[in-house]
Amino acid sequence: MAQVADRIAVMYAGKIVETGTRREIFYNPQHPYTKGLLNSVPRLDVDGAELIPIAGTPPDLFSPPVGCPFTARCPYAMEVCDKVYPTATKLSESHGVDCWFQDERAKKLLASR
Incomplete structure (x- = not known):
């Protein structure tokens, strides 16, 4: 993909969770699933x-979750993630992500810790 596509959409459980240019997705991923996906790809440039792997199992799509479908596998999941699907956050003209972790309220909470 990195050599063919100019823009990339990352999907999880039938939903687009992050979109961006090739550079944004590969060098500045913002959704926990995108990060996990990139970490699970074999590195041919590093010996050993x-x-x-991304821990857990995908959700049952016959009975999809109400909130973010990645919640059960997400190391950053908050209570809201399980209850409400996140609103889209526009990070730049070309980069967007659906993740509560990007919400200003979550950023303020993390900054206060």
Whole structure:
């Protein structure tokens, strides 16, 4: 994909969770699933590099979750993630992500810790 596509859309459980240019997605991923996906790709440029799998299992799409479908597998999940699907956050003209972690309220909470 990195050599063919100019723009990339990352999907999880039938929903687009992040969109951006090739550079934005590969060098500045913002959704936890995108980050996990990139960490689970084999590195051919590093000897002995280990794959880091994404823990857990995908949701049942016959009974999809109400909130973010990645919540059960997300290391950053907050209570709201399970209850409400996140609103889209526009990070730049070409980069967007659907993740509560990008919400200004979450950023303020993290900054106060």
